[in-house]
Amino acid sequence: MEQLLPLKGHHHVSAITANAKGNYEFYTKTLGLRLVKKTVNQDDTSVYHLFYADERGNPGTDLTFFEIPNAGQTRYGTNSISTTSLRVPSDSAIQYWKVRFDSLGIEYEEQNVYKRLSLAFKDFEGQRLMLVSDENNQGVKGGKPWEKSPVPVEHAIIGLGPVMLTVAKLESTALILSRVLGFKEVGTYMLQDKKVTVFETGLGGSGAEVHVLEESDLPVERPGRGSVHHVAFRVENEEQLRKWVQYLKELRIASSGFVERYYFKSLYFREANGILFELATDGPGFEGDESFENLGERLALPPYFEAQRSSIEAKLKPLDTKE
Template sequence: MEGLKPLKGQHHVSAITANASQNYHFYTKILGLRLVKKTVNQDDTSMYHLFYADERGNPGTDLTFFEIPRAGHTYYGTNSISTTSLRVPNDAALDYWKSRFEEFGVEYEEVSRATGRATLAFKDFEGQRLELVSDEHNQGVEGGKPWDKSPVPVEHAILGLGPVYLTVEEIEKTAKVLTDVLGYRKKGTYTSEERFEVSIFETAEGGTGAEIHLVERADLPKEKPGRGSVHHVAFRVENQEELMKWVQLLKQLRIPSSGFVERYYFKSLYFREPNGILFELATDGPGFEGDEPFESLGEKLALPPYFEDRRAEIEARIKPLDTKE
């Protein structure tokens, strides 16, 4: 569509946990992220929606979780967001993180350079597939600003989301949506540790915060999601005016979508690409400080104004989660 600006990179990644308390401990006490918003899933207010990010939840730094207490085991496979990577300042930070993972008993692999950057793959307590990626030689979208009250020293801290890995049955279908619909450009390829060719797509300024790594795996079954799986990935749109242009574009292309969705902390649009992975386009603002001051982000249950009249009902249905410590 004429006048449509390129997507700006990753906005957030949303995953599933079966235990909000353990999830909070892992992502704040071990990974050192800040819980910038403790709220509920706006499509099902009986479950928590937790947002971990840099100091104030700048777009491109959010890793979020829906708590589904009865979520079953994830059976890894194709048509999935198969790894979420997190940016760290440099290669030396990976040595710090290896020591930290040893200290806390976190499952990790050795440092790899298959992508052309130093990376450190690891898993959380539910098998969530994660990776630290070094920004040592990175150029492109800037990272966030780590919270200075984090248990992780700022010089080693996570800066935001890195490349998002997609594993699909039919690569050409997803690649076509990335390039022909979303405006990504193919940057190149590399061979993964498992000896499969991975295609890199980038948008806007490029770099670790604006890449999608896409691999075809016809040898795998379709993923059966559960705790430790990723629900969707969101990409950055500058503002609501731009988002409405994307709504119109998808209509013109006859791609089924949610249309405009009000999320209060940002505005959204959802659709599935041909292999079934859920994509979201989300605005950079308004952000997380409209209902809480910077100093106490994430300490209380925050509800968008349109849910405030149901606060008593909502609080009665969810298990208290202490996030003030």
């Protein structure tokens, strides 16, 4: 990987919802994230793409959702992104969230995952989530919570934590992570009598870890509402991304090639078990078409879709996201 800088950690995770209004209510009012961009799926402009994050959508803090109104329920299985974790600052924050979840009637399971205090839970559509304490975390720094969040800043979510993959063949995914993407295998732990292998990149820590669980006896997951579409990893800039495009081409790994997403630049490919990976640049970010104060309040469209605004808006069910 000559001239390629190491991937910096997680950029974003993109999942599927069938209910944009309910999704907005849960991730902003219940989890306290900020909606930093209300836009459309650039590959299908008839559906919303919602970005929740820290105060300004810093790389590594984004959890995004495509709204597919007729999406069926996910049938959980292998070859999937099976848990998305969200970092909170401390063990005391985990205690805060236990009380909050109890008051809201949200079921959870307290766990110790890779020596971190954690709460496993699901959203209203069965999206598999986990809060992870950063009490003793070293490595990639978290983001900065929005001060207008309903969750106190000292307990608020500060970014993406470890992403868990469930795969039929550990060796195949491990090969892509280590030999192609430059991750390092750094440890293992047991989760419900199953071994999980931990890989990290860049500065490491919970914001740069992929946890891989091998489940060879499960059927392949059938995605729907409550499933994860893809995980994206951070690339420094466009120059580096174009080198990754060339590198995958040299390895004869099929990819999307360079993709302009306006808020960042991207590259997509599937690893050996069929999970979709994205490499995405840290910038330009979300303030090119909205001010910091007004992020997420209106339907934002990249310039190349602006001429189609009327027809795009006509296909979308109105979603009020102004505070």
